[in-house]
Amino acid sequence: MEEISVCEALIALLGIEKVLVPGSTGYNTSLSSYFSPQAAAVLPACFVTPQTVVDVSTLVKILTSSENGGPHDFAVRGGGHTWFANANSAPGAVTIDMRGLNSIEFSADKSSVSVGAGATWDLIYDKLDPLGLSVAGGRVAGVGVGGLTLGGGISYFGPREGLTCNQAISFEIVLADGSVVEANEKQNADLWWGLRGGSNNFGIVTRINFRTFEQRSLLWSTLTLNPLTEPFEGETPPFYKPILELPTISNALATTITASMSTLAQNSVALQKPQAARYMTATTTFIPTEAMIRATYDAFNSSFSLLEGVAGLMWAANIEPLGVLNLLLKLHYGPVSQKKIIVPNTPLPPQIYKRGGADTNALGLTKQESSLAICLISPAWSDAAHDEQVYSAARSLMSDIEEKAKKLGVYDPYIYLDYAAPWQDVIKGYGEENVKMLQALRKRVDPVGVFTRMVKGGFKIPEES
Incomplete structure (x- = not known):
């Protein structure tokens, strides 16, 4: 047919x-x-x-x-x-x-919220903010609930609450034979575990129940642009004052606000507006020692030569360390000049992958005790004719960063699914033991391999050797 x-x-x-x-x-x-x-x-x-x-x-x-x-x-x-x-x-x-499955319903005591998997995080925050509640969900309006959760999920609340996937109390999922099952800690517990990081390998998730928590205060947020040569000194609020006291490149772009999650999620869209440019991401993970952060900058700086002639390019590497400040390195190719800047951003302490139980998800971080940094390549450019040049440069930069991390003994094989590029072997990075468990789960719920072979997209569980 x-x-x-x-x-x-x-x-x-x-x-x-x-x-x-x-x-x-x-x-x-x-x-x-x-x-x-x-x-x-x-x-x-x-x-x-x-x-x-x-x-x-x-x-x-x-x-x-x-x-x-x-x-x-x-x-x-x-x-x-x-x-x-x-x-x-x-x-x-x-x-x-x-996206038609976007219902949002609270439990009787509002300790949990049941969300259609087609909803976006801004819709959830619009419902939760007026009630003084929140969930450890996505940071950008328009991002889907299902995709972020199945990939792990980094949240502004991560340091306190943990990864988004660990806040998922229960999943409703349609399996390959069309049956509808519930997966939680007591029912289909292996599937509940596998869905927490296992992408779209097991079925179509239609609903997720999340734990809620009180969040009556607004969140404090700041954006500053600083030259590379300035040291970090001082404090206010105690942890963030050093950043605010650094001389800024442009006062017009330095902003400090207190706002709800709804507002912050909408503000994040302004940084990368949908279809305003061509986008991509790729990622790797390492222990953020000073030597490794410097090595990342050196690799980033060396990658510029691969990008000559790319129209409307913004070349960016974002380090999201679990325990120190975010650093965003950017290069703009404009008609007049090139600019390199560092933007300190939100800190993510190591609890982010421990809270809620690292062994209750498929991500393979159970035995990791060190702080980890997720390094993200996130360029934007204007012309499709330069796609392959940008993709090639990104792969080269990722390879260079990983090689430096291995030489310094700080490389970690974990790849954050929600930032990954299609050429990256995400599931393999969860570790051999978890891969075998995911393979066994797939054999149980999808023995024909519908979601491995017929369903496009996602990051697939490796075939058994």
């Missing part, structure tokens, strides 16, 4: 309002809602927009059926924030757009 015929069959079964075909307003709106132009350039045969878990179950049964020329490849998207092509859309096939 041709894929377009699958879309026609879905229209007959689910209704034209839930199946968006090329040329329709809904189809074009779905394309324009992706974060990066690279993702938006992928053209599925149709988008399907389920509104209930029953819709999702029906879709999986149809797409995996051997009848009518099946089974058929498909993809699943939530917030659509993953940047690379085919990460959350299936070219010429069916893409399931989960």
Whole structure:
């Protein structure tokens, strides 16, 4: 059966309002809602927009059926924030757009919140902020709940509460056979563990229950731009005053605010507006010794030569250390000059991957006792003709940083899924023991390998050797 015929069959079964075909307003709106132009350039045969878990179950049964020329490849998207092509859309096939499953419901005592996996974090904060509550969720409006949680999840509340995935009390998930199951600490506990970092390898998550906590105070936030040569001195508030007392490059860009999570999430969008440029990310992990931070800067500085002629480029390496200050190194190629700056940002102490139990997720950080730094490459540029040049430079820079980390004895194989590039072997970085456990889990819940072989996107569990 041709894929377009699958879309026609879905229209007959689910209704034209839930199946968006090329040329329709809904189809074009779905394309324009992706974060990066690279993702938006992928053209599925149709988008399907389920509104209930029953819709999702029906879709999986149809797409995996051997009848009518099946089974058929498909993809699943939530917030659509993953940047690379085919990460959350299936070219010429069916893409399931989960954003219709965006309900937000509280438990009777408001100690937890049940969230549709297609919701975005700003929608959750809009509901929680007026109640003086919050969750350890994403930092940017528009980022999907499902994708961030299944990848681990870094939060402003991480130092106090831990990773986002460790706040997930329970998952509702549609498996490869279309069945709907609940996964929590007592029921399908192996699946609950695997979903905490295991990406889209086991099914389609339709709902997640998160633990809530009181957050009646506003959050304090600051952005300053500082020259590379200044030392860190002084304090105010006790921990942040050294940053504020540094001379800034531009007072107009130095801002200090107290705001709700809703406001902070919306403000973060201004730093990287959807489809305003071409984007990518790649990441690695190391112990942030002084020597390693200096080595990262040296590698970053050396990478400039690979980027000559790239139009509208902002070249950035962001170090998110677990225990010291964030450093954001940037290079702008403009018509007049180049600029290099460091931006100190939010500290993330090592508790971020320990709170909630490092052994209750698949990330493989159980035995790690050192503070870790996640190093993120996050460039932006204007012309698709320079895509491969930027990707190549990013791979080279990542390789250089990793080589330096290994020589200094501070390299860690963990790769943060939500920042990873498509060429990175994320799941392998969770460690051999966890990979074997994930393989066993996949064999139990998806013995045919639907979500490994048929479902586009995500970071797949390695095949058994």
